[in-house]
Amino acid sequence: MSDDFANFxxxxxxxxxxxxxxxxxxxxxxVLALVLFGLWSSYFxxxxxEQAVVKRFGKVVAIKEPGLHFKLPFGxxxxxxxxxxxxxxxxFGFRSIGAGGRTQYRKENEEREESLMLTGDLKVIDVExxxxxxxxxxxxxxxxxxxxxKTLRDTSEAVMRRIVGNSLGSDVLTEKRVAVATxxxxxxxxxxxxxxxGIHVNTIELQDVTPPEPVKPAFNEVNQAEQExxxxxxxxxxxxxxxxxxxxxxxxxxxxxxxxxxxxxxNRAKGEADRFGAILAEYSQQPDVTRRxxxxxxxxxxxxxxxxxxxxxxxxxAPIPFLNLGxxxxxxxxxxxxxxx
Amino acid sequence: MKSSAVLGTLVVLAGIAAAVLLPASLFIVDEAEQAIIVEFxxxxGDPITTPGLHFKKPFIxxxxxxxxxxxxxxxxxxxxPTRGEQFISVDTTARWRIIDPLLxxxxxxxxxxxxxxxxxxxxxxxxxxxxxxxxxxxxxxxDWNISPEDLARAQATEAGEEETLLQKVKTGREELVKSxxxxxxxxxxxxxIELVDIRIKRIDYVQxxxxxxxxxxxAERQRIAEQFRSEGQGSAAEIDGETQRLLAQVRSDAxxxxxxxxxxxxxxxxxIYADAxxxxxxxxxxxxxxxxxxxxxxxxxxxxxxxxSEYFRYLRDTSRPQP
Numbered sequence: 001m002s003d004d005f006a007n008f009x010x011x012x013x014x015x016x017x018x019x020x021x022x023x024x025x026x027x028x029x030x031v032l033a034l035v036l037f038g039l040w041s042s043y044f045x046x047x048x049x050e051q052a053v054v055k056r057f058g059k060v061v062a063i064k065e066p067g068l069h070f071k072l073p074f075g076x077x078x079x080x081x082x083x084x085x086x087x088x089x090x091x092f093g094f095r096s097i098g099a100g101g102r103t104q105y106r107k108e109n110e111e112r113e114e115s116l117m118l119t120g121d122l123k124v125i126d127v128e129x130x131x132x133x134x135x136x137x138x139x140x141x142x143x144x145x146x147x148x149x150k151t152l153r154d155t156s157e158a159v160m161r162r163i164v165g166n167s168l169g170s171d172v173l174t175e176k177r178v179a180v181a182t183x184x185x186x187x188x189x190x191x192x193x194x195x196x197x198g199i200h201v202n203t204i205e206l207q208d209v210t211p212p213e214p215v216k217p218a219f220n221e222v223n224q225a226e227q228e229x230x231x232x233x234x235x236x237x238x239x240x241x242x243x244x245x246x247x248x249x250x251x252x253x254x255x256x257x258x259x260x261x262x263x264x265x266x267n268r269a270k271g272e273a274d275r276f277g278a279i280l281a282e283y284s285q286q287p288d289v290t291r292r293x294x295x296x297x298x299x300x301x302x303x304x305x306x307x308x309x310x311x312x313x314x315x316x317x318a319p320i321p322f323l324n325l326g327x328x329x330x331x332x333x334x335x336x337x338x339x340x341x
Numbered sequence: 342m343k344s345s346a347v348l349g350t351l352v353v354l355a356g357i358a359a360a361v362l363l364p365a366s367l368f369i370v371d372e373a374e375q376a377i378i379v380e381f382x383x384x385x386g387d388p389i390t391t392p393g394l395h396f397k398k399p400f401i402x403x404x405x406x407x408x409x410x411x412x413x414x415x416x417x418x419x420x421x422p423t424r425g426e427q428f429i430s431v432d433t434t435a436r437w438r439i440i441d442p443l444l445x446x447x448x449x450x451x452x453x454x455x456x457x458x459x460x461x462x463x464x465x466x467x468x469x470x471x472x473x474x475x476x477x478x479x480x481x482x483x484d485w486n487i488s489p490e491d492l493a494r495a496q497a498t499e500a501g502e503e504e505t506l507l508q509k510v511k512t513g514r515e516e517l518v519k520s521x522x523x524x525x526x527x528x529x530x531x532x533x534i535e536l537v538d539i540r541i542k543r544i545d546y547v548q549x550x551x552x553x554x555x556x557x558x559x560a561e562r563q564r565i566a567e568q569f570r571s572e573g574q575g576s577a578a579e580i581d582g583e584t585q586r587l588l589a590q591v592r593s594d595a596x597x598x599x600x601x602x603x604x605x606x607x608x609x610x611x612x613i614y615a616d617a618x619x620x621x622x623x624x625x626x627x628x629x630x631x632x633x634x635x636x637x638x639x640x641x642x643x644x645x646x647x648x649x650s651e652y653f654r655y656l657r658d659t660s661r662p663q664p
Contacts, residue, residue, distance in 0.1 A: 057369045058393060060392070116545065117543070117544075118545070120480065120485060123554065142372070142373070143373045143409075147413055151413055157543065158540035161544065162482060162541075165481055165544070166480075166481050166482040166484070166514075171491075191538075195436065195537070212555065214555050214559075219562055221562060221566045222566045222569070224566070225566035226569045228569065228573055229569045229570060229572050229576070230573070232574060233576045233577055235577065236577035236580035239580075239584060240587075244591070247591045247592060250595070251591050254595040255598050255599055261602075263606075265606045266606050266613070269614055272617070273613045273617030277617055279628065280621055283624055294627075295631065298631040298632075298634055299652060301635050302634050302638045305639055306639070306642050307640045307641055308644075309643070309645075310644070310645045310646070311646055311653070314647065
């Protein structure tokens with residue numbers, strides 16, 4: 001019994017000796033490790049677009065700007081970084097997925113449930129929008145609401161639906177887009193301030209606002225019909241603009257022709273009248289001579305060209321041909337020619 | 342044994358004891374938390390709401406933590422008929438917080454219990470309010486106003502639709518929600534809960550009703566499209582008719598003018614002739630007839646002249662006639 005104890009004592013003392021031998025090195029090693037760990041856990045960096053909330057035993061003690069900072073080591077101080085200048089966005093009614101330059105647009109049933117809503121005239125439209133916001137107070141952002149993002153999303157949906165529910169569907173589709181977005185932004189910001197979430201809403205932008213999918217073709221039909229109406233009217237006007245000027249041109253032509261006729265008629269009349277007047281003047285000087293002259297001149301032109309001439313002696317019934325210019329054989333001299341008397 | 346060894350062992354034992362006891366008697370309350378100390382199942386003292394390091398009795402007391410922050414409640418959508426018996430699906434959200442952790446612990450134990458209770462209360466209040474209101478009172482707000490221009494833009498073609506559009510809103514969505522909040526709030530304090538806000542997140546038609554609404558929308562659009570098309574045809578026909586009228590007018594005006602010009606010219610020519618020839622009508626007859634002989638007698642003509650005609654006089658006799 002005492003042998004065992006003596007053995008144990010001996011082994012114990014040997015171990016203690018060994019431990020004592022390396023004691024110095026071990027202690028130095030442990031202390032070094034602790035120091036290194038302490039150094040490593042006593043500093044932190046804050047990125048340029050962030051601020052850091054430093055909590056000591058759960059209590060907020062500082063909010064640090066970008067840069068290198070120190071804190072109490074060994075996990076006494078905890079640091080939470082919050083994006084401050086970066087603009088965050090929440091999408092409603094659709095999702096854009098995929099990073100690195102190529103974003104794809106996704107709209108499944110879940111997103112459609114977000115985007116279909118009732119209008120003031122009790123119709124249904126499909127509204128997509130994006131809320132752009134940033135954190136204005138990192139302490140509040142972390143500690144006022146358990147899930148500030150969800151609060152923002154729920155509130156944004158409620159606000160958008162209230163405003164759309166108080167507007168005409170056709171207005172939201174067309175003219176009142178900007179007004180709706182502005183109003184939504186203001187109301188959402190008011191609620192964020194009321195809940196004191198430390199969120200600042202930059203903008204709300206409406207994306208696609210359209211009639212629901214099953215109704216879209218009918219809406220397109222209206223646009224087409226409107227264009228059809230314009231087309232029919234334009235074509236009719238085009239026809240009018242072609243026909244009328246042409247007719248006016250033709251009208252002018254008709255009038256011009258009449259005027260040409262008139263001019264020619266009057267000038268001819270004037271010419272003939274002047275000619276007659278001149279001849280009359282000469283005639284008045286020597287009437288008999290002029291009359292005889294004119295007569296003989298006429299005979300000169302007429303008789304050679306006349307086809308057949310018959311001369312009738314007074315008392316005779318059968319005429320005698322005078323000139324047979326066209327006849328190759330001269331007529332036999334009739335016995336009853338009579339000769340010159 | 343040496344005293345240094347005893348001392349060393351004691352130091353080690355003390356270190357181990359401290360290492361065990363210290364964490365068990367210190368606790369951290371985060372900025373976002375509030376805590377209650379529970380001793381053997383019974384709450385002790387006031388709730389601790391200030392963040393930082395706090396003390397408690399080790400092992401005997403334990404810490405129950407509760408969120409100090411705003412918590413979101415999102416109910417399931419309910420299908421509720423309105424007063425006008427239109428079935429709609431209403432999805433509400435609310436925000437609440439624990440203001441009295443002690444009461445909270447006693448009444449609902451934890452958040453699961455709280456959510457359960459909230460479901461019951463809020464569903465019931467919302468259902469009561471919705472089924473007592475018309476649909477327009479739920480969808481629109483109090484400042485709903487339709488001007489005549491708005492009415493024209495809305496292109497209401499259905500019967501009764503115009504009336505629905507102009508229907509004034511007595512309470513409106515905001516008042517409805519405010520009333521729901523007030524009613525629900527009454528039951529909250531006994532659970533240590535503060536109901537901060539409640540809003541209608543979504544209102545949708547029930548599937549079957551939505552189908553009918555879509556059909557109505559489609560029919561209305563088709564009516565409007567048809568109207569546009571017939572307007573187009575009517576206007577085009579009107580323009581074409583006008584075109585024809587103008588055409589006839591231009592043509593007939595031109596013809597009339599041409600006739601007037603011709604007539605005037607004819608009249609003037611006649612006058613010129615009459616004035617000229619009227620100076621000596623007999624000479625005119627002589628002169629003009631001679632001209633006519635020249636023109637009309639040609640190789641096709643046959644003339645018969647008496648032998649005693651003055652033209653043949655010199656054939657018979659060359660003497661001068663007696664005056």
